[in-house]
Amino acid sequence: AAMLADGSAPGAAVPSLWRSGRSLRCEAKSCQTGKISTAEAAVQSQTSQDASVQTDQSIDAAQAFQQEVQVDYASLLLFLQRVEDVVIKELNKNWTSRAFDGFEVNWTDQNEAVLCLHTLSYPEAQDQHLQVTSISWNATGSVLACSYGRLSDGDWSTEKSYVCTWNLDRRGLDPKHPDLVVDVPSSVLCLAFHPSQPSLIAGGLFSGEVVVWDTSRREDPLIWRTGLTDDTHTDPVYQVSWLPDAKHRNHFQLLSASTDGKVLVWREERDGRLALAEGFALVAQQIPRSAQLKKLTWGEAAVGVTSLSFSHFDPRVFIVGVEGGYSLKCSMAAETPALHRTGSSVSLRAPAELAFSPHGGPVYSVSCSPFHRQVLNLFLSCGTDGQVHLNSMLQTQPLLSLQLSKKYLFCVRWSPVRPLVFAAASGEGNQKCFCFTGDVHLFDFAKSSQKPAVSIKQAAAECPVYCLEFNIKQTQLLAAGDATGTVRVWQLSSDFTEQGPREMTHLEQLASETTD
């Protein structure tokens, strides 16, 4: 018991040495390692070279003109005095000369008839009885993409659809085997290739989403999507379009229009999301009424947009066609807020400025002419009443109204090379009890302003043609997609691809005749 006792042990204190340690000085007396010899053998930095520059293309090199050029006015005057008479004589001779009347030179082989070059289809989509809802040519004009879906559905559909692309310039093109097939979980209703990047394509879906695919990526082409947020459309998207960005000339924004009355502009964000940049909403109460239009009952409902086309001269002006049967001229610079009910992250504006005289049924397609100068600004609209209206943006009444047939007209497009030519696609609607063959009509105002110049039968079977697009780079090609799921590429005859002399003046005359 005495062995266990309480005790306390004194702690051990270790004095700190760091202060004194700091004052110690060390000296290297000798090293144990031998001297290591080194030599420069290789350098890791590489020579660099400029491969490309990221700045935008400069406008042009017109600096030569800006420089102060030393001009000897005396000798210039002498020169002009010498040549003036000669030139004026030639000018007069030319003005009265009949030497070249009717003289035309053919530089390219003349195509006499309209030929069907390719008939493209995707058998799997055809087995599911899907229809071609939209087609688009890419920026280089060699790839054609088509989207499969269904246009005649009224219900909410959740069936899959496809986007197929074919490269027509490739050897070994198999018309039944597209180069790329993208599976899409919802029906794709519209397509638009990017205007300068040949592999990007945007699509609008039945679910209201807008997506962008990159066709150069085989594994997962989907690169951007809007997702289903509060901002996205609540109705099928009927038109997508690429808009040049006002600030960065080489960037584009995506615009989508849908029957929920909204026209939305999207910009790219990280993580593959598309975010709303600005938006417009069309509400019936905010449509400007013109004194010349008949009194129509305007509901409070949103006005469903079925098609859209930008003016080629004023990039902020666009024309929309709506389900109510009229076309509206809208401007992106509009400021008034829209009376739209559902909330969205960006406030929506009311863009409508002018309402044009209506069609007898919904407008399915509008197209602004790429040719006419600012004074005229013509556009075409077509709809279920089988009529095509040629309108000027300055007045509400159409300049010309052509009744193509009793069939519905699904698409109308101006020719990119001839100011007087446009094409319209028709077919029967599904309420009709008898079937007509689907036709593609080509109108040439120079030949006759009432009847089509050429009517191209799309197929032997009876099916409507839903969409058509001219190829801007190879201007003799016209592609048309129909309800059986086939896309045909037509080669137009030279009549339709070569601009005759004074076509612009002819059309201006036509326009001014009818306005009087």
Add this chain to the structure above:
Amino acid sequence: AEVDETLKRIQAHKGVIATMIINAEGIPIRTTLDNSTTVQYAGLLCQLTTKARSTVRDIDPQNDLTFLRIRSKKHEVMVAPDKEYLLVVIQNPCE
């Protein structure tokens, strides 16, 4: 000055779309078109005039180019050449 008056007279002629004067180095001195188009015309027409002139003189060294006219579907380009300057007039003929 008088130079401008002469040019105005030429420009006012029937059907004339554009007029320009280019010096021997290919630099436009006077023009009624926009810069980029003018520079394009200047470069191309200078080369073409030189080529036309050498064609004429190769065939006959005593001969020389006096006037050059290019007729296209849409209009006619007339070039009056000289040692120091080039006068270019673009006209839309009547038909």
